[in-house]
Amino acid sequence: MSTVLNAKVPDGELRDKWDNYKADAKLVNPNNKRKFKVIVVGTGLAGASAAATLAELGYQVDAFTFHDSARRAHSIAAQGGINAAKNYQGDGDSINRLFVDTIKGGDFRSRESNVHRLAQVSVDIIDQMVAQGVPFAREYGGMLDNRSFGGAQVSRTFYARGQTGQQLLLGAYQQLSRQVGLGGVRLFNRTELVDIVVIDGRCSGIVVRDLLTGEITSHAAHAVVMATGGYGNVFFLSTNAMNCNVTAAWRAHRRGAMFANPCYTQIHPTCIPQSDESQSKLTLMSESLRNDGRVWVPKNADDSRSAEQIPESERDYYLERLYPSYGNLAPRDISSRAAKRLVDKGHGVGPLKNGVNLDFSAAIARLGRDVVEERYGNLFQMYERIAGEDPYKTPMRIYPATHYTMGGLWVDYELGTTVPGLYAAGEANFSDHGANRLGASALMQGLADGYFVLPYTISNGLAPLLNKPVPTTDHPAFVQAETEARERFNGYLNIKGTRSPDWFHRELGKIIWDYCGMERTQQGLEKALSELPALYSEFKKDLRVTGTGESINQTLEKAGRVDDFFQLGMLMCRDALDREESCGAHFRSEYQTDDGEALRNDEEFCHVSAYKWTGDPMAAELNKEQLVYETAHLATRSYK
């Protein structure tokens, strides 16, 4: 039996829906706002912007982060830029075009109404961030500069050198800090969510663990926002920060929030290839590099000459060859798969033959070294530091790596999960990117959700609750959740096995990457689904966590996170197995065209797969939200 998923999409023409929603939304009187408490978990772009805005409106806000400071969230690592349909370049951009590009980029697996709203508010984001002092790149005349990005034929990406994510996050962090200073927000740092509490079908608060003392406490609220990021670290090696995890979203899932499209995980085409076995994470090089870099591999497999020694005639600029109109700017999934196929066929470059060349010699010849340095200087520096090679002289070596997860908590148009009172924003929800996200759209979505969507939808959700009592933290449900959490963490300490959490994480990551990575097959996924439970039960028997639970213990933190990654991993593979089509980042080898492109099955799979927790991740209950395209036309993606 399945639940009917009500996306609460407002009536009206697509372009009027958001205005209609805002016109009809219930408001909370300014004097009453202070009677409501909202909890925001996570202080990245989505979390910080939501917490700051809600506090400005007058709500009591409690913000939680497991970092030492709200400025550390992984939004900070986004390099390339943020999209907005400003059409400042006069090159034919519009809200509608950004909408269409995003829908098409997502391979027609996202909800039209949400995506259109995202395109609409994108313009407000730029205004807001500029007013806050984000030092976006400028033309000499003082106006904002733009660059182009993968999957788009217009220049709509705003950027601040190669540190756009950092600058936007610092903007949101500063706005949040102002509210902390003024007393509008209470900030709990180094505090991790370990459970959410649902009473009478409504989310009533959260249970958190103080990472410094191990103490577990409860916090009640009228609404809870999960802005807790994505789960890319399920692969162990990814471009995510070391501490990124799925725990918050997964704990919400276990309490009834449906988890949507877990198999949509994006592989970013331009990362620095793994250099040895012990590597702990992969580093992304901004996709903006593809604006001026040309991607190539040697035409002959197993060519071990250095790049300079390979003459022009023996180089295969495969993206320009295969996708002439988009060339090196083909979308992420397409570029990634093309790289993988060539490396698999032995055309890889570098000591481990595990990368492709990203060559700037043409750009340096055309623009001069100074211009290239101006555009990408810090990226080149970063590359040199990690790889020990000078990209001004030899081409960069790049290879795809897990980067972003389009899947996440299922949310309706109001960003509400299937648990009333629980919202999800940013990468933690599944909403806007369908099966594949366009470059420079993650920052846009995080800020859109936090600044311009949640403040409206939360008011609409809170208004009816005015002056109605809400459960407090002495309610038995809170007490029970606290007890369970304590038992869980004591449990990890008491297994006293032989393997560290990192060891299990690495093994888990290998299985997921091999069978649920860039190319998936029925056979591989079935294999993963048979190996995962075995490894998981070994985890429960053989885990070793040293130290205690009373002071900071990073091994213990990791154990909790790996536990949840295991369960998520199983759901991911199940979802990938269930989705018998190729769409966007989800590529099933059985479903491809003759020339190796993704073959969608709109008849059977034009839906969102939302899973409900049943106690066993292998047997989660599948619910479907049919996607209806009223404005965009279902078409085969072509970037040729």
Added chain:
Amino acid sequence: MSGGCEPTTSVGTASMAQTITKSRGAREPVTGTALSSRKKRPFLVDIYSTAVGKKYAMAISGIALMGFVLFHMIGNLKMYYGAYELNNYAAFLKELLYPLAPKGAVLWILRGGLLAMLVLHLHAAWSLTVMNRQARPVQYQSPRDYEVANFASRTMRYSGMIVFSFLVWHLLDLTFGVVNTVGTEGEFVREEVYQNVVRSFDRWPVAAFYILANLLLGIHLRHGAWSLFQSLGWNNPRFNAWRWAFATGFSLVVVIGNISFPIAVLAGIVKV
């Protein structure tokens, strides 16, 4: 109740360290950290109460003292013209602006000003040092590997203290004659500046101390003369390179001029 994220209860108090996780009780969240308002105080007191303000005081008093050492050196160059010129110059200083002002009045005003600047310089240096010690109560337990902090910048307080003790000696020697007892009649005559200097420097340990102190003064000036631009915020990326040139040039001029005196005396170029 305490915590790594405790609101700054320490604002405006002497305690520098933030309290951090003790085992008792839950950590409190951070909120309202910018709500406390500061006490209203008179402008100068207010500005001097901050470290940045004390650095202004260091810089401004430093400029005054730099002016003093420069003109002191220039005035003493008269030594090379002989006893009459130098002694006459000393007498002129006493009669500065006379008869507009009473004899000695302007000199005393200048002396008072210099003394005030010196006291300010010393007080600011002292309190900043105390503050800096408190800012790192536990030192690094392994050796530091400094990248750019140089001998001059790291020894300011020592070079300063030695120069100050030299100054005391210098006054006792040549102004009050307490340690310069040999005068024309076997006793110290203050007005015989030229003779006093020559007799003093004829004693080689005095000359050596003088030279050492002036070398340290040079090192002190080199960092100080660069630093004052930074402290006062007189900074322009275009002229930053000139700041080093200025500091080096200034300290060289003062040091070379000053050191030439005892050397000239010892070499017999300047004699009674």
Added chain:
Amino acid sequence: MNQLTNLKLKVWRQAGPETKGHFESYTVDKVSDEASFLEMLDQLNERLISEGKEAIVFDHDCREGICGTCSLMINGRAHGPQRATTTCQLHMRTFKSGDEIVIEPWRAAAFPIIKDLMVDRASFDRIVEAGGFITAPTGGAPDANLILVPKPVADAAMDSAACIGCGACVAACPNGAANLFTGAKISHLNVLPQGQSERYKRAEAMVHAMDDQFGSCTNHGECSAACPKEISLDVIAMMNSDFRKSKSKNRKALSRG
């Protein structure tokens, strides 16, 4: 890819904020020179766990030199020997087989030690909360291109805004001063047209918040040399200048109000 062998590590271990710490010696028999410094510590931690010992606690997160979470005093230098590089971006190829590597936490009264190599840098947040922002509540912003920012100004702001808040400046400063951090934020916002309305209020409030927690600047320049983002000492001069002006301008503004 080469292997480094026989590295002698001296690592500061301290059980808690109020306990006494000490150096513990470890030998790392073998590590790839492609490994990052923190991956070397990861491997050491794996070994400690397998020996039933508690892993060394250290702060880290993005491992690409942008989040500012990692720290460490390595052989007497904040973020180790390589210039303009955070600890997480430091690679073992910087070291030689047989090297002794001393690892200490950052030390300052405002950065109390939490455990082992982890310190609490919340004092930086207090400075930002005091004024390191432009008041621009969500929703009221004018069109972005209505505020023209000449390119050199935007570039200057970006140079200062590159600060990652890691605290290396404080750690490296012989006086434990936070002038580079505070100056960077003040310069970022104070050169931009958007930051002008609150310029002097910001300078005054932030300097006071800094003053309450940190040491003073004696212009050594160690902060800038240790800064992984190579922020210039010029930001300190700008802060000093704006603070001086703030004291008179804010008084004038107050007497009008």
